[in-house]
Amino acid sequence: MDKNNLPQHIAIIMDGNGRWAKKHHLPKAMGHRYGAKTVDRITSHCAKLGIKALTLYSFSTENWKRPPAEIDALMNLLYEYLGKELKKLNKNNIRLKAIGDITALPERVKKKLEEVISKTSANTGMVLVLALNYGGRQEIIRACRNLAEKVKEGSIDINSISEDVFSRELYTKDIPDPDLLIRTSGELRVSNFLLWQISYSEFVATKMLWPDFKISDLDDAIEEYTARNRRFGAN
Secondary structure, eight states, rough: GGGGGOOSEEEEEOOOOHHHHHHOOOOHHHHHHHHHHHHHEEEEEEHHHOOOOEEEEEGGGGGGGOOOHHHHHHHHHHHHHHHHHHHHHHHOOOEEESOGGGGOOHHHHHHHHHHHHHTTOOOOOOEEEEEEEEOOHHHHHHHHHEEEEHHTTTTTOOOOHHHHHHTTTTTTSSSOOOOOEEEEETOOOOSSSSSTTTTTOEEEOOOOOOGOOOOHHHHHHHHHHHSSSOOOOOO
């Protein structure tokens, strides 16, 4: 691994918890629970490597279509994870951030999330970004509405809207675009994740189910990234 060429921002579509549970003859909720253990390992490893930002696709806007029992299990797990991880986040100097419409989350989950974000806000190391109730199309529509309102009220001129201006209306306005996007479970789609931000991200797909995703698998993905020549359309 070329440690002088590490991705500054890694984004991960954590896929395969349900299939992992089925494979091991376990309830689906157990797949999510084992997936949370992988989150813990991968987050700690990225911080040790010196990665600046790690974004995890934790709950999409489309995930509300899942059975109520599964949604409840996911929200309970998120609440539990936030409570348990606060000490570790502070110990590792990790700052927590959330992107997406968190107003729709259950009240106790939202309050716990806001608490952990507040209590890690002074940390100066890696930023851990949880995409919660997040959708890329919805984020772009939100940005368009914000800009339209600013044009209407006269605070900006329509001709001044550039890519940079638009980017500042996104949830990720203070985070650089991902250098590397990883998707587990063998699927080859972006699933409405960071549609604007991944325009020039390098993709690595693995057949490994998320609960089975190991530190060595992350290292392999980073090594593949460092071996690529990023041209950004220049040639």
